[in-house]
Each structure stands twice: as C-alpha cells, then as structure tokens.
Amino acid sequence: MQDFPAGRLALWATAWLGGRASYDETLDAITGDAAHRVTGLPGTAAAVPLHEALSALRGLGERRLRLVLPAPGDVRGLPAVPGLAPLALETGQVAVGERVALVPEPIGSEVLQWTAFPLDDAPATPPPVEGTLRAASGALDLAMVDAARTLAELDLARWHPEVPALLADLGRPVRGVTLPDGTDALALSLLARGMRLAAVLDLALADAPGGAVTHRQAAARDEALRPLSAAVREALVAAYNDIPR
Secondary structure, three states: OOOOHHHHHHHHHOOOHHHOOHHHHHHHHHHHOOOEEEEOOOOOOOOOOOHHHHHHHHHHHHOOOEOOOOOOEEEEOOOOOOOOHHHHHHHEEEEEEEEEEEEEEEEEOEEEEOOOOOOOOOOOOOOOOOOOHHHHHHHHHHHHHHHHHHHHHHOOHHOOOOOOHHOOOOOOOOOOOOOOOOHHHHHHHHHHHHHHHHHHHHOOOOOOOOOOOOOHHHHHHHHHHHHHHHHHHHHHHHHHOOOOO
C-alpha cells in the first residue's frame, strides 16, 4: 500500500510541537522500521538523524507542519523556493511548515532521506484552503460512485487480486498506521479510505500486465479517474492535517 511519510511527519510533529504527543511516541510513529536522515536543515552542515531534526524544528520555532500532495497542474500550498517544486512533484508529497519544507525520498528499502528547504527567504504563501473532514468525506464518496463503472470496466481483479480486498475494507483502520490520541474518528476513517483508494488508483492507472493499452485508451482511463484521484488527495490532506479541537 502506498506510504505517506510526509503525512506522518506532518501529523505527529504537529502533535508533538503542540504538546499532544510525547517525543518518543512521535519518533516511533514517524520512523517505523526505516532509518531517517535529514539534509539541508538550517544550522546543520551534514545529514542528521530524525530525532535531531525534530529538536531542530522546535528550535526553529515551527508550530505545525502541513501535508501537501502536489500533482502536475496543482501545486497549491508549495512555497516558491528554488528546487522545491520539481522534487515535490517527483515524490508527490511534502511536509510544509513556516520555516522549512521537507520532502521524503526512499534510498533503498531501509533508508528514508528528507531534503529540507529553508523558507526564510520565500515569498509569503498562505496555506491552501482545506475543506472540513465531512466535506472531504462526502466528496470522496461521490467521486467513488462516479468512478465505480470505470474501475469495473478495467477488470483490475484479473491482474491484481488484492483489489477486491482493498475495496471491501475501505472503512477499516489501516494496519500499522498509528495516530495521536484524540484524533477525530472521521479522520481515522477518511485516512483508511484514502490510503486504500490511493493503492487502487496506483493499480488502475498502470497498464495491465501483458495488456495492449493504446495511448487513447490510457488517456480516456486517466481522464475518467482524475476526479477520484483529486478527491483521494484532498481526503488524505484533510485527514493528516486535522488538529483536534
């Protein structure tokens, strides 16, 4: 299933900076089984491990991070600093604060490298207007209904037997994903649906093994699934960026 380390960083670092989570549980929830290193942080001359980076974020005066999921033609929420947009579009995710933006890149299977982009000299960029959890949930449901026929016509289960299970378990919590205490129940549900549908979309937007898909067919498929893809991104952003009242 697709991973969103920038979402985990945004969610847990914000909880820790706001006093809603401990340092140790925050570090464990973000890192999982991978080694994390951060390059480019202000005040550091080389790569530092994530535990040092978290302390550095507090020292920089960060109060919260937000997940941004940029896509071609939609870079809302990305600060205008050199080099950030191309890397963020390549990885598809970034955690954005007031002082620094962090882009994750897997280095092999056991190391995740974060590239930090200082924002002190960046033009002021207001955060994107984020819909409420309820609005994002409703939009995701509508997009799923509209895309159901397209997904059925693609006959994904023939090539990817995991798809029926992903669709059947949309509302169930995702195994291995831990969230801070007090997280809204709707955010939990929205995150589970968003992550599973993101995995389905990854499979749906790839050419079927051995299948002959013409450029026109691929373009029609992508166009039909674009609203669902946008709704999934909005759902994940709303869930990861929600702060309990």
